[in-house]
Amino acid sequence: MAEQASERGRGAQWQHLDLRRINWSWLGTVPFFLFACAFLVLPSASLVIGSFQDNEGNFTLQNIADLGQPSILNAYLLSVQVSGVTALLGTLVGGLLAWAMVLGRLPRFVRAFLIPFSGVASNFAGVPLAFAFIATLGRVGFVTVLLKNLGFDLYDQGFNLYSFWGLSATYLYFQIPLVVLILTPAFEALRPQWREAAESLGASGGYYWRSVALPILTPALLSTVVLLFGNAFGAYATAYALTGGSLNIVPIMIGAQIQGDILHNPNLGYALAFGMMVIMTLVLALYSWLQRRSARWLQ
C-alpha cells in the first residue's frame, strides 16, 4: 500500500510521465484478442443469440423447447450413441493395444511401427477413410465378398455399413490410434516396483491389476473416454462421406440446415448448433477436471 501511494505521489510530481507509468504492454496481445473476437466469439455468440430469438428477433425459448421434437431428439440420441460406443470401445481396444505394446514384452519394432502408424491413422479421416471402409465393408467390399465366398453374408445378417454400426466401425479407425497415443505414456508410468511390491506381499497378477494398476489408471482412462466422445461428437466429414446424409446425426442435420433450411426455421437451426456447443462444453469441462486428477499420478 505504502509503495503504491508513493508511486502515485511521484506520478503527480512528474505529470508528463503519466502515460509511461500506465502499463501499456497488454497492447501487444490486442491483435490476438481481436482475431478471437471476430472469428471465434462473434460467430458462436451469434448462434447462441439466434437460438433465443424468433423470426422477428424477439426473445423466445420456443427454439430450445423445439429441440425436444422427435426427429431432433433422435439425432442427438444417435450422435450420443455413436460417440459413446466408439469412445468406450475405442478406449477398451486402444488400451489393450497400448498395454500389449508397453507391458507385453514384445520386440522393439512393434512399438517403432505402432506409434507412428497411430499418429497417421488418428489423422486419417474424412472422405478417404469413408472410402476405405466402403471398399472393405461396403456391399461389394473386400471383406464382404470374402466372407460371402466363405458362406457368410454380412448384409443378410443385418449389417449395413451406412448405419449405426457401420459408422461406429469407421470412427473406431481414428479413435483407437488416438487412445494408443494417449495411453502409452500412462502405461509407461506404471512403475515395475509397484508390481514387485504387490507380488512380494503375496498379491496375484489379477489382484495387482484390480487393486493397484487400475485405480491409478482410472483417471487417465476416463479422460480418454471423454476426449474420444468429443472427438466423435463433432465429426462431420467422415459421416457425410460415408452415408451422404442418410444417417441422421446432429452434424449432418446442421449441414442440411445450412444448405437448405430443412427445419423450415433458421432459429431452430441455431438452437441445434447451440445444443452441440453445450454438450462439447460439458465434455471439455469434464475432461480438464479429470486431467487435473490424473496429472497427480502420472508425473
Next chain:
Amino acid sequence: MKKRSSLVAWLFIIVGTSYFLLPLIATFLFSLRAKKDTLGFTAYQRVFADSSFYETFLFSALMALLTIIASLLLLVPTVYWAYLRHPRLHRLIELVSLMPFVIPPIVLVFGLIKSYSRSPVILVQNRGLLIAGYMVLTLPYMYRAIDAGLRATNVKTLTEAAQSLGAGWPRIIWQVIVPNVRGALVNGAFLTFATVLGELTLAQYLAWPAFGPYLARISQNKAYEPAALTIISFALTWVIFGVVLLVNSKDQQQTQFGGTH
C-alpha cells in the same frame, strides 16, 4: 507366466493391426482393378491426368500455407509477449485457444456464415474468411506447439541478452526467439498442413474449390479413382508425419497429434 502374457500381447497386436491394415489392403486392391480382368495402375493414371486434381490440391496447399503463415505471425509474438510481460494474460490466451474444441467445424462454419453473409461485413466470398476459419480450427494445436516451445526456452534471459546487445523487437523475435523454438513451430505447421489439406466442412459450405470437396465429389461419381485417391491421401499423411517425427527426434520433443474428422 512371462511367456503367456507375451502370447496374449501378440494376439492383441495382430488382431488390432489387421483391423488397421485390412481397409488399406482392400482399398489398394480395389484401386488396381480399374481395367477389367487385369490389375494395373489405370485408376492412378486417370487421377493424375485430371486437371482438377492438381487445381484443387494446389488451392488447398496454398490455403494451408497461408494459414500457417498467418497463424505464426499472430501467435508467436502474442504468446512470446504474454510470457515476457503478462503471465496473467497467459491464462486467458490459453483458455481462448481451447475454445475451438467446443465449436466443431460444422458449427464454426454455420456461425461464420451467419455472421459474415449480411451487411455490414460481408466476407463469405472472401478467401480470407476461409483462412481465418482454418486458423481457428488449428488454433489449439498451433498454440500448444508454440507454448511448449517457449516454455522450454528461457524467454526472459534471451530477450534481455538481445536487448543489451542493442537488438530491436522484430530482430529479437525473428533472430533470437524463432530459431530457439523452430522444432515446435515445424511441428505445429505440419499438423496444420495435414488438417487443412483434406479439410471438407469449411471448404464445402464456404463453396471453395478445395481438395476435400473434390475428394467428396469424386467418391460419389466414380468407382476406382476414389480408391486411388484414398491411397494417395494415406501416403501423403505418412509423408507429413514422417517429417514431424524426423524433426521431433532431432529436437527430443514429444510429438503431438490431432486433427479434425
